[in-house]
Amino acid sequence: MLQPLYNTSLSLLTDLYQITMAYGYWKSGTAEKEAVFNLYFRKHPFQGGFTIACGLSSVVEYLNAFSFSDDDVQYLGTLTGTDGQPLFDPAFLDYLHTLRFTGDIDAVLEGTVAFPNEPLVRVRGPILQCQLLETPLLTLVNFQSLIATKAARMRLAAQNDTLLEFGLRRAQGIDGGITASRAAYIGGCDATSNVLAGKLYGIPVRGTHAHSWVMSFDSELESFQVYADVLPNNVTLLVDTYDTIQGVKNAIEAGKKLKERGYQFSAIRLDSGDLAYLSIEARKLLDEAGFGETGIVGSNDLDEYLITSLKQQGARINIWGIGTKLVTAYDQPALGGVYKLAAIQNPAGEWEYKLKLSEQAIKISTPGIQQVRRYYNERGFISDMIYNEETPPAGPSTMIDPYDFTRQRRFTESTAFEDLLVPVFRKGQPVYTPPAIQAVRNRVQQQLARLHPSIKRFTNPHAYPVGLEQQLHQLRTDLILKMRQR
Numbered sequence: 001m002l003q004p005l006y007n008t009s010l011s012l013l014t015d016l017y018q019i020t021m022a023y024g025y026w027k028s029g030t031a032e033k034e035a036v037f038n039l040y041f042r043k044h045p046f047q048g049g050f051t052i053a054c055g056l057s058s059v060v061e062y063l064n065a066f067s068f069s070d071d072d073v074q075y076l077g078t079l080t081g082t083d084g085q086p087l088f089d090p091a092f093l094d095y096l097h098t099l100r101f102t103g104d105i106d107a108v109l110e111g112t113v114a115f116p117n118e119p120l121v122r123v124r125g126p127i128l129q130c131q132l133l134e135t136p137l138l139t140l141v142n143f144q145s146l147i148a149t150k151a152a153r154m155r156l157a158a159q160n161d162t163l164l165e166f167g168l169r170r171a172q173g174i175d176g177g178i179t180a181s182r183a184a185y186i187g188g189c190d191a192t193s194n195v196l197a198g199k200l201y202g203i204p205v206r207g208t209h210a211h212s213w214v215m216s217f218d219s220e221l222e223s224f225q226v227y228a229d230v231l232p233n234n235v236t237l238l239v240d241t242y243d244t245i246q247g248v249k250n251a252i253e254a255g256k257k258l259k260e261r262g263y264q265f266s267a268i269r270l271d272s273g274d275l276a277y278l279s280i281e282a283r284k285l286l287d288e289a290g291f292g293e294t295g296i297v298g299s300n301d302l303d304e305y306l307i308t309s310l311k312q313q314g315a316r317i318n319i320w321g322i323g324t325k326l327v328t329a330y331d332q333p334a335l336g337g338v339y340k341l342a343a344i345q346n347p348a349g350e351w352e353y354k355l356k357l358s359e360q361a362i363k364i365s366t367p368g369i370q371q372v373r374r375y376y377n378e379r380g381f382i383s384d385m386i387y388n389e390e391t392p393p394a395g396p397s398t399m400i401d402p403y404d405f406t407r408q409r410r411f412t413e414s415t416a417f418e419d420l421l422v423p424v425f426r427k428g429q430p431v432y433t434p435p436a437i438q439a440v441r442n443r444v445q446q447q448l449a450r451l452h453p454s455i456k457r458f459t460n461p462h463a464y465p466v467g468l469e470q471q472l473h474q475l476r477t478d479l480i481l482k483m484r485q486r
């Protein structure tokens, strides 16, 4: 389902420097130079061992709608430089007005587990266009991948329990809320309380009630009974407004009447106090009253660590309501994805490889028209090898760790693999239709099932092996040496 937002002009949703650089390329006659940029991140969020790639369907929508509207170019025409004179030549604004994306996009499918330095999106096309896409692509992919990853961690902690996303009220603004609900569902939540996200994306919506409902009545019991009368097919009662144990007893009273009417008493919700102790006591009371099927929702500043701890304490919660810590990615509020130039074609049509140097080894970029080859066996994923599509591995291949070249792995021709980047746009035309959101969500779980548990643990996870194919490693090393000699 299309999000209408991406179908309006979002071409100014970028940093000014992208447009000034585009102007520079246009003015200096280099706008059409063919270039390749890679979008990748350098470090997993949350000190984790994996990241879930997310945001590609928004990228597709964004690119399909990519154009500068009349008022976009009019606005750009009002911008001035430090001398107060117009920043852009009107002829450039005319050029922008008719500009459409004409390049190629290759990308890792949404819901794929990804690792540092692997391109999630690769953009090839006239350098001016590639440059203009940097900020919007990062905006779309960084946040969605961050939240999908956080949700996947919560799913790991919650195991087979139900996971509800309740974050809208604490989200980073409107788009933060809507986008987080989508990414959280993909990452493993079962439903959201965010009704607009439900409508836009086809995500199941679920909810309980607030303390205000209970407080608006003279007694808690009456509030439960009225709620059950009015919404007999949606009865989850929040029991902690006054005294939780008494609240459970009142909920059972209301539940009995509901049962007599032939309806199911779905659940109670605990939102404060010791969630382990209270859920164990509530479970006993519910079971004794014949409500063995009635669930227990736990909420209150939960995250993957608290869910794990509560489970270890024997908590009887089987439905987890998670808001703030999920949609704000509380412990790491940004994924540091970057977008780097990796190659430019010279007038003879040959690739000149490009690399960004840094004193920090982790920040030195990798040149090449990069593709990721993921090797696997029947037990799961073995390792990922980044290679240059211009020099693909032929026969047995050797993968080298770019941070320690003595660490190498050799793959025989019989090792099974798949290449992760798939064609998404060719010459500006979409050649890939994003799957339904449910399929993306399923993909996350299928992918995680193929990752060794040591990579998925929260504390000191094992690093999944990612390296460079030997020819690409050599190219990168030669370029670093050449540039350091300058």
Ligand SMILES: Nc1ncnc2c1ncn2[C@@H]1O[C@H](COP(=O)(O)OP(=O)(O)OP(=O)(O)O)[C@@H](O)[C@H]1O
Residues within 6 Å of the ligand: 271, 272, 273, 274, 275, 276, 277, 299, 300, 301, 302, 306, 309, 310, 313
């Ligand atoms: N058994 C438990 N073990 C670890 N953490 C828990 C346990 N029970 C609850 N918590 C967490 O402890 C934190 C504080 O909860 P607590 O209910 O004491 O404070 P609160 O949020 O101020 O309560 P209230 O909503 O009544 O103001 C919450 O993040 C909650 O999820």
Ligand SMILES: O=P(O)(O)OC[C@H]1O[C@H](OP(=O)(O)OP(=O)(O)O)[C@H](O)[C@@H]1O
Residues within 6 Å of the ligand: 166, 167, 169, 170, 210, 271, 299, 300, 301, 302, 321, 322, 323, 324, 325
């Ligand atoms: O705790 P979160 O993970 O963010 O989950 C969402 C919270 O939102 C509601 O609380 P409310 O806004 O009523 O405030 P509260 O924290 O005082 O309960 C709800 O009762 C949850 O506690």
Ligand SMILES: O=C(O)c1cccnc1
Residues within 6 Å of the ligand: 166, 167, 193, 206, 207, 208, 209, 210, 321, 323
């Ligand atoms: O439905 C709920 O229980 C809910 C929704 C949003 C925030 N907190 C709780």
